Amino acid sequence: MKVYVLSLGCARTLVDSEHVSGLLAASGHTLTDSASAADCVVVNTCAFIREAEEESIAAVLELADLKRSGKVKKLYVAGCLPQKRRGEKEDLLALLPEVDGFLGPGDLRKLPALMEETAERFFVTSPVPTLLFESKSPRLRMTPSHFAYLKVSEGCDHACTFCSIPQFRGAHRSRPIEDLVEEAKSLAGEGVVELNLIGQDTSYYGADLYGSPKLTELLTALNGVQGIHWIRLLYAHPAHVTDRLIEALRDLPRVVPYLDIPIQHIADDLLKAMRRETDGRRVRALIERLRARVPGIAIRTTLIVGFPGETEAHVEELAQFMEETRFERLGIFPYSPEPKTPAERLPHPVHEKVREERFHRLMSLQQRISETVNRTWLGREVEVLIDEPGEGRTYADAPEVDGLVHVKASQVLRPGQFVQARVTDTTEYDLVAETAASVAA
Ligand code: SF4
Numbered sequence: 001m002k003v004y005v006l007s008l009g010c011a012r013t014l015v016d017s018e019h020v021s022g023l024l025a026a027s028g029h030t031l032t033d034s035a036s037a038a039d040c041v042v043v044n045t046c047a048f049i050r051e052a053e054e055e056s057i058a059a060v061l062e063l064a065d066l067k068r069s070g071k072v073k074k075l076y077v078a079g080c081l082p083q084k085r086r087g088e089k090e091d092l093l094a095l096l097p098e099v100d101g102f103l104g105p106g107d108l109r110k111l112p113a114l115m116e117e118t119a120e121r122f123f124v125t126s127p128v129p130t131l132l133f134e135s136k137s138p139r140l141r142m143t144p145s146h147f148a149y150l151k152v153s154e155g156c157d158h159a160c161t162f163c164s165i166p167q168f169r170g171a172h173r174s175r176p177i178e179d180l181v182e183e184a185k186s187l188a189g190e191g192v193v194e195l196n197l198i199g200q201d202t203s204y205y206g207a208d209l210y211g212s213p214k215l216t217e218l219l220t221a222l223n224g225v226q227g228i229h230w231i232r233l234l235y236a237h238p239a240h241v242t243d244r245l246i247e248a249l250r251d252l253p254r255v256v257p258y259l260d261i262p263i264q265h266i267a268d269d270l271l272k273a274m275r276r277e278t279d280g281r282r283v284r285a286l287i288e289r290l291r292a293r294v295p296g297i298a299i300r301t302t303l304i305v306g307f308p309g310e311t312e313a314h315v316e317e318l319a320q321f322m323e324e325t326r327f328e329r330l331g332i333f334p335y336s337p338e339p340k341t342p343a344e345r346l347p348h349p350v351h352e353k354v355r356e357e358r359f360h361r362l363m364s365l366q367q368r369i370s371e372t373v374n375r376t377w378l379g380r381e382v383e384v385l386i387d388e389p390g391e392g393r394t395y396a397d398a399p400e401v402d403g404l405v406h407v408k409a410s411q412v413l414r415p416g417q418f419v420q421a422r423v424t425d426t427t428e429y430d431l432v433a434e435t436a437a438s439v440a441a
Helices: 012-028 050-068 080-084 086-095 107-118 165-169 177-189 215-222 243-251 269-272 280-293 312-325 353-376 436-440
Strands: 002-007 028-031 040-045 076-078 102-104 122-124 147-151 193-198 230-233 255-260 300-305 329-334 381-388 390-392 406-407 418-428 431-435
Touching: 002 012, 012 028, 012 040, 012 076, 012 107, 012 147, 012 165, 012 193, 028 040, 040 050, 040 080, 050 076, 050 080, 076 080, 080 086, 080 165, 086 102, 086 122, 102 107, 107 122, 122 165, 122 243, 147 431, 177 215, 193 215, 215 230, 215 243, 243 255, 269 280, 280 300, 300 312, 300 353, 312 353, 329 353, 353 418, 381 406, 381 431, 418 436
Parallel strands: 002 028, 002 040, 040 076, 076 102, 102 122, 147 193, 193 230, 230 255, 255 300, 300 329, 406 431
Antiparallel strands: 381 390, 381 418, 390 406, 418 431
């Protein structure tokens, strides 16, 4: 069949979707890049919060129209939504009657066979997902050819009280260093120059396999892979960033001075209620160490506002911390009560309107901070990775979530090319730069 794979949610799900595409192609199907050209559609869903579940269901319902109109013959739903709702599968089956089969993230490898052998509707999920794709698993990448995500681990052993991810992604499990190096080499062979390391908690990498975290050893091994120019670390946990990891960020030439480290809040009593295994003093000390020891480091974080028990004083403390720290990149989520999580039963819930108001207040504060941080790049000579003609990123911009560099050049620049450019202007989130050649012209 001609199959279209729609990937929703995060980069971790995207990698799964790439493996699903690879498995389907290896089973003789052809992958298309639009639903209207497909006989069969697979939606790999996201369900980390209620809103994401609703978006996933809305996307499936839209595709169900194509099925009802006879354009699409088969429709499958995979990933986090079926797994998270495995306890209410009858409701999901009833809600989405056009869907021919549901598959959890731990069962993705079974899809080609199920598509071939099963005429009946199926709902296949594992009690606890354990799947971990390895380097020899077929993979058809959905990112532009010059950058890729490398999923170093899956699942999570933390117990943050607001989070349901461990319930449907399973326990933390790492891939062996040798297998990740193998995959990095084949990605480099495909023209990948930027490798983005992902997991639920990358800083805990290897603890299950080797008895203690081995992220530094992994970075050292990946740093030796020819052809890779930038290695970027995403999704680290503040409780697991060691001094050795900080040295690796500073000393390994291919590892960019960038760290994505969700801290969620800064108030001690809220960090405790969130069970974040750290406190405000340690978070501040960690950021101080990062800034002191890794020249030019760009730090990305995410915060949650409106967590049960949060007061105006807590929000003031968070705003002050943001002013002091001036994160280069920062995202904020209004707290979303998740079923079957401890936080859902905590006293003093914050009204939805108040959550929204705090979200907007802190987002506009960060917009001002980001504007002043960006102004410090004015006049600097920077290395830019071109994503498309006229547009690229510096080492301080992760793909798809951070800022852009709008590049003025006298020659056509191709995706995957690195150019030197001088920053001539800035906006809240982006930079404007000119290549040396265009400056000369
Ligand atoms: S570290 Fe916490 S927030 Fe992140 S996936 Fe694990 S439990 Fe969820």
